[in-house]
Amino acid sequence: MKLAAEATTPLTARTQPIPDPGDLTAHLPHPTALAWIHHGEGIVAWGQTARITIPGGPHRFTHAARRLSDLFAGAAIDDPLKLPGTGPLAFGSFTFDPATDGSVLIIPRHILGRRDGHAWLTTIGAPTADPLTLTRPPAPPTGLRWGEGTLSAHDWQKAVATAVDRIQGGDLGKTVLARDLTVQAAQPIDTRVLLSRLAARYPTCFTFAVDRLIGATPELLIRRTGDRIDSLVLAGTTPRGTTPGEDRERAQRLYRSAKDRREHAYAADMVRQALTPLCTDLHVPHRPQILTLPNVIHLATPVHGTLAAQHSVLDVLAALHPTPAVCGTPTAPALDLIRELEVMDRGRYAGPVGWIDTDGNGEWGIALRCAEIDAHDPTRARLFAGCGIVADSDPAAELAEAQAKFRPMQEAFQG
Numbered sequence: 001m002k003l004a005a006e007a008t009t010p011l012t013a014r015t016q017p018i019p020d021p022g023d024l025t026a027h028l029p030h031p032t033a034l035a036w037i038h039h040g041e042g043i044v045a046w047g048q049t050a051r052i053t054i055p056g057g058p059h060r061f062t063h064a065a066r067r068l069s070d071l072f073a074g075a076a077i078d079d080p081l082k083l084p085g086t087g088p089l090a091f092g093s094f095t096f097d098p099a100t101d102g103s104v105l106i107i108p109r110h111i112l113g114r115r116d117g118h119a120w121l122t123t124i125g126a127p128t129a130d131p132l133t134l135t136r137p138p139a140p141p142t143g144l145r146w147g148e149g150t151l152s153a154h155d156w157q158k159a160v161a162t163a164v165d166r167i168q169g170g171d172l173g174k175t176v177l178a179r180d181l182t183v184q185a186a187q188p189i190d191t192r193v194l195l196s197r198l199a200a201r202y203p204t205c206f207t208f209a210v211d212r213l214i215g216a217t218p219e220l221l222i223r224r225t226g227d228r229i230d231s232l233v234l235a236g237t238t239p240r241g242t243t244p245g246e247d248r249e250r251a252q253r254l255y256r257s258a259k260d261r262r263e264h265a266y267a268a269d270m271v272r273q274a275l276t277p278l279c280t281d282l283h284v285p286h287r288p289q290i291l292t293l294p295n296v297i298h299l300a301t302p303v304h305g306t307l308a309a310q311h312s313v314l315d316v317l318a319a320l321h322p323t324p325a326v327c328g329t330p331t332a333p334a335l336d337l338i339r340e341l342e343v344m345d346r347g348r349y350a351g352p353v354g355w356i357d358t359d360g361n362g363e364w365g366i367a368l369r370c371a372e373i374d375a376h377d378p379t380r381a382r383l384f385a386g387c388g389i390v391a392d393s394d395p396a397a398e399l400a401e402a403q404a405k406f407r408p409m410q411e412a413f414q415g
C-alpha cells in the first residue's frame with residue numbers, strides 16, 4: 001500500500017487552556033477549515049502538519065491506523081487538559097467504496113476546542129504569533145447556479161425501480177441509492193460560511209469539514225472514549241410535516257411502517273453483529289426511537305458498549321463500514337448494485353468522517369447531508385443524498401425523501 005505523508009518529525013504539540021471562545025466557526029482564519037461540531041462544542045482546526053493519503057483496498061483502515069501511529073509515536077506532547085480532543089489529533093474522511101482512492105487523514109497545525117466547560121488551543125509544530133487572528137473574513141457564496149448531477153430525477157427513479165425488481169427477485173434484502181446535484185458559485189466557496197450555517201441550524205447533528213467535504217450528519221457511526229463506545233444507527237425516514245399535528249402523524253406512520261422498520265432493522269442488526277465480537281457488553285435496544293430534525297424524521301437506535309480490548313476507533317470503523325444504512329444487505333450484492341445503478345462515484349459521501357487522537361479515541365460520523373467542493377475548481381460543489389431501498393419502496397416517495405435530505409446543504413449555500 002502506498003501512503004503519502006508530509007510531516008515535521010518528530011511531532012511536537014502544545015495544548016493551552018484558553019477563555020471560552022464562543023462560536024468555534026467564528027475563529028477560523030482561512031476558507032479551508034477542518035471541523036467537528038455538536039451542540040456548539042467540539043473542535044475546529046486549520047493548517048496542515050501532515051497529510052496521509054490512503055488508497056483503496058480491503059485493509060485501508062488498518063494501514064491508515066498504522067501510518068498514523070508511526071507519526072504520533074515519537075511526539076513530544078504538552079497537554080495539561082488530557083480531554084477528548086486535546087493534544088495532537090488527525091481529522092479524517094474515507095471514501096464510501098472500499099475499492100476507491102481518495103481517503104485522507106490530516107494532522108492540522110492549529111486546533112481550537114471547547115467541551116464540558118473547557119476551552120483550549122493546540123499548536124502542532126513551532127509556536128506562531130496569535131494564531132486566532134482572522135486573515136480573511138468569511139464571504140457567503142453568491143451567484144449560485146444549480147444543476148442536476150449524474151442522473152436526472154426521472155432516471156434516478158428508474159434506477160430505484162430496477163433496484164426494487166432485483167430485491168423482489170431475491171438477489172438481496174436492501175440497497176441504498178444516492179444521487180447528486182451540482183452547484184456553481186461566482187467566487188471560490190468559503191467553507192466557514194457553510195459550517196456556521198449548518199452548526200447553527202442543525203445543532204443536534206455533527207457538523208463536519210475535512211478536505212473540501214462539508215456537511216451536518218445526524219448519524220454517529222462510532223464514538224470511542226477509552227473503552228466506552230457509542231453509535232446512533234439511522235435508517236427509515238419521512239420528510240417533516242408543515243404543522244406539529246402533521247409531524248406527529250408522520251412520525252407515528254413511520255414508526256408503524258413495516259417497510260421502514262425492516263429498512264431500519266437491517267442496519268441495527270448489522271451494527272450489533274459487527275460490534276459484538278469487539279465488546280464485553282453491548283446494549284442495542286430492540287425497538288427504534290424517533291429522531292426529529294428540521295428537515296426529516298428518522299428511525300434511530302442508540303447503541304452503547306464496552307470494548308473488550310485496546311481497539312482504536314479506526315479498528316472499530318473497519319468492523320462497521322459500510323453499514324446497511326448507506327450500502328444495504330448483504331454487503332457485497334448491495335455494493336455491486338450501487339456501482340451498477342448510481343453511475344457515479346460517491347467519493348467520500350457516505351464514508352466515515354471524523355477525528356482520532358493519539359490514544360485511539362475519536363468521533364466518526366457517516367458523511368451524509370454533505371457537499372464536496374471540487375478539488376480543481378473551488379467555485380463548484382456536488383451535493384449528495386440517498387435512500388434505503390427495500391422490496392416495497394416507491395420511487396416517487398424515495399425521490400421526495402432524497403429532496404428533503406438535500407435541504408440542509410442547499411439552504412447552507414443559499415443563506
Ligand SMILES: C=C(O[C@H]1C=CC=C(C(=O)O)[C@@H]1O)C(=O)O
Binds near residue numbers: 176234298
Ligand atoms: C443515505 C442517507 O441516509 C441514510 C441514513 C438515514 C436514513 C436513511 C434512509 O431512511 O434511507 C439512509 O439509510 C443520506 O442521507 O444520504
